[in-house]
Amino acid sequence: MDHTPVYYLFQFAFFYPMVMAFFWMSGGLYYFFRRERKSRDRNDPPPMDEYPFTSLLIPCHNESDNLDDTLGAALAQRYPDFEVIAINDGSGDATGARLDALAAIHPRLRVVHLDRNLGKANALRMGALAARSEYLVCIDGDAMLEEHAMHWMVWHLTSGPRVGAVTGNPRIRNRSTLLGRLQVAEFSSIIGMIKRAQRVYGRIFTISGVIAGFRRTALHRIGYWADDMVTEDIDISWRLQLDHWDIRYEPNALCFILMPETLRGLWKQRLRWAQGGVEVLLRHGMSLFNWRKRRMWGVLVEYIFSVLWAYVMLLIIVLWALGKVVDLPPSLYIQTLLPQWHGVILALVCLLQFASSLIIDRRYEINIGRNYFWVIWYPMAYWLISLFTTLVALPKTLLKRGRTRATWVSPDRGIR
Structure with missing residues (x-):
């Protein structure tokens, strides 16, 4: 039986997200039952032979509204020997003054002031150079660490000489809108599962920049963070692993974060993430051969197929639109974009994926099941924004002129 080109386009557009969903589910559940199910409670981290001095780095740009929460949680870590270094990266608000006032009260806190906005990567580099420890835990200026998070991350970093980094488990703090609730589902059923599945086959696409731990020796070998990449976390993840350092995932290292709750804020954030992925692919892709x-x-293959899927979807949309204004051959004509039985199956797979995540994430968050109702909207919200940000990010990155420093832009922190 002969199939038309449109048939193959629809087959790929349909089967790619479904296959990836089952891949993430199987990998995530395997990781959970093999490594997590019988592990210690997050409030009872494993004992260590010694507790090395550790530096907690917090780059800040216009974070005066969040400093009390962030530094309060950072200074309350249940770890015996650590320092907190806050890097004020050219803030235009009261961040610098507030940090100095807090440093006068808390002896563990040190403040580094930079006179102008040079970006998060540069702030992290300055913090790493000022740190007195081999082990660095880095969080964002609006994040709140769970009290045992540092212990869990340092435990990984000291567990083997080739462990270069460890990524934690971000959780959404603000949930006042539908977008906020959808992101609760996303971080549990998608992002957490992807990291677990990627750990099963050995490499992680990216650490979570909002909570990550590093061995300073590994950072020094690769030249620290790149200040000309839109997403320094994706780039540092690839460069560490290309230098044969291992990156671990620790779901017990919880960090509560603020996320966009407006479409405009979410679009800007996800476009930056998509552009960062393209930048890393262009810079490091050839070196993987x-x-x-x-x-x-x-x-690499997983990411290339995700970009290919976005452009296959674009081609389907273009053919459908052209079919409304010109006569296309039957082999290229698309009658409708509305989901039919394909959409029903994908929705069921999405619900199955979130149900699988409930098995895992109930260890880390009470009453997460209340978000199950909202996840039915997740395919429309997440896949559509992923589709269009990828479509925009590729040409935007290709047309970018030279290497430019990535400076701070204060993000949408949600409706609180």
Whole structure:
């Protein structure tokens, strides 16, 4: 039986998200039952032979409204020996003055003032150079660490000489709108599962920039964070792994974060993420065609197929629109974009994926099941914004002129 080109386009557009959903579910559940199910409670982290001095880095730009919460949680860590270094990166508000006032009260806190906005990557580099420890835990200026998070992350970093970084488990603080509730579902059923599945096959696409721990030796070998990348967390993840450092995922290292709750804020954030992925692919993709770097091939293939899916969807939309104004051959004509039985199946798979995440995430968040109702809207919200941000990010990155420093832009922190 002969199939038309449109048939193959629809087959790929339909089966790619479904196959990836089952891949993430199976990998995530395997990781959970193999490594998490019988692990210690997050409030009872494993004992360590010694507790090395650790530095907690907090880059800040116009964070005066969040400093009390963020630094309060940072200074309350249940870890015996650590310092907190806050880097004021050219803030235009009261961030600098507030940090100095807090440093006068808390002896663990040190403040580094930078006279102008040079971006998060530069702020982290300055903090790392000022730190007195081999082990660095980095969080954003609006994040709140759970009290045992530092212990869990340092435990990983000290568990082996090739552990270069560890990424934690971000949780959404603000849930006052539908977008906020959808992101609760996203971080549990998508982002957490992806990291678990990627750990199963050996490499992680990106650490969570909002909570990550690093071995300073590893950072020094690769030249620290790049200040000309839109997303410094994706880039540092690839460069560490290309240098054969291992990146761990620790779901017990919880960090409560603020996320956009407006469409405009969410679009800007996800466009930046998508652009960062394209930048990393263009800069490091060719270097992966080396047998010694074969463990990164899974991450590379997964990302390439995600970009290809976005452009297949674009082609389907274009053919449908053209069919409304010109006579197309039957082999290229698309009658409707409205989901039919394909959409029903994808919605069911989405619900199954979120149900799987409930099995895992009930360890880390009470009453997460109340968000199950809202996840029915997730495919429309998440897949559509992923589609269009990828479509915009690729040409935007390709047309970018030269390397420019990525400076701070204060994000949408949600409706509180």
